[in-house]
Amino acid sequence: MSGGLLDVRGLRANYGGAVALRGVSLSVGEGEVVALMGRNGMGKTTTIRCVMRLMQSEGAIRFAGVDLRRLPAHRTARLGIGLVPEGRRCFAPLTVRENLIAAARAGAWDLGAVERLFPRLAERSQQRAATLSGGEQQTLTIGRALMTNPRLLILDEATEGLAPVVRQEIWEAILGLKARGLSILLVDKSLAEIRAVADRCVILERGADVWMGRPGDLTREMTDRYLGV
Template sequence: MLDVTGLEAAYGDSRILFGIDLSVGDGEVVTLLGRNGMGKTTTIKSIFGLLPPRAGRVVVDGADLTGAAPHLVARAGLGYVPEGRQIFPTLNVEENLRATAKPGKWDIARIYELFPRLKERRRNMGNQLSGGEQQMLAIGRALMTNPRLMVLDEATEGLAPLIRADIWTCLRRLKDEGEAILVIDKNVDALTTFADRHVVIEKGRVVWTGTTAEILATPDVKDRFLHV
């Protein structure tokens, strides 16, 4: 579904990515792991055209979208839940959901089934929601584009444990329904309960990749590359 090869990126003269390779197949859940500042968000921004790559390729279903405008990447079937949520603060919950709606299996009724709290708060403005509710809304808004691949940057950062558990339950359900997912998060133990593969980056380079069984069998990966 998504194939990224040799991706390089920079902010001005500061190079951040040095040849990132990763892929996500149909229905597959892949994690992008690493300490803060290692290039995870830069990788996502480069995939979505928010930061033009210096080199490499981003291919979606065989189409080369390297450096394409973000709306073209979204139109190709990639849904984005950005770090910081970035919902529309002066639109209510339902307006936020309708703003990105595209025909398909995901509609407002299904989003409310997935996140009943959003139905309760559907008339509240985005800036009246808690952090957890905003994250639910950000996920719902991305699903309303009916993507073939969901990309989540810091899926549960800063959320209370109960809300975090709700997000993991949501992602497991999406996987069970055949949704492809690329997720960044620090909760490796939770990710290994449902993810298929893991890509670890360090200083803008892929330093380890493998299946869940392999990362569980290699505890030094977490010690070397993920612990602060």
């Protein structure tokens, strides 16, 4: 598919001498939710890092018609890509409110909107991010990404290692964001939730995309073979 909000073609990247991506192609359309899937070490996070220009790569990356290959990471983010990195990486020395304010750019998502989406953040507003629980830190990193008022939100393992009740809260938030028309590229291993949220799936295997399609078309054989589920 081409002409989407995000178009990636033939993405290749290395870590030193080790080849991480051998040619990944994917696209995300306006208002579309795309799930990037695959077992550990298949190149999902590397693909996201390349899209965000946090590491060098070869191949074409276009966002809203702009060629991202020569842009630094901060310019890519300013174009409208919000990243929720894996591992709940908030700004630990800052308070919850300071984390949100630091990232703020003009748009519909402001402090009030984020605190309405995650009311716990309002309760913890003056608390240092480092002292939050894992789930609260994750909602904070999602809130921080939303404060940049992105056109595309990228979530890298946003529910990994969280309690079921927090995972549920985050999946409901993702559904709410989809309903508001936000484009989302997400990496996750929760097949049931991906089936409920995603419009399309892209499966990576050893640094290359091997399957694209609707979640409903994923067969048991494919999930066994590529996802180890």
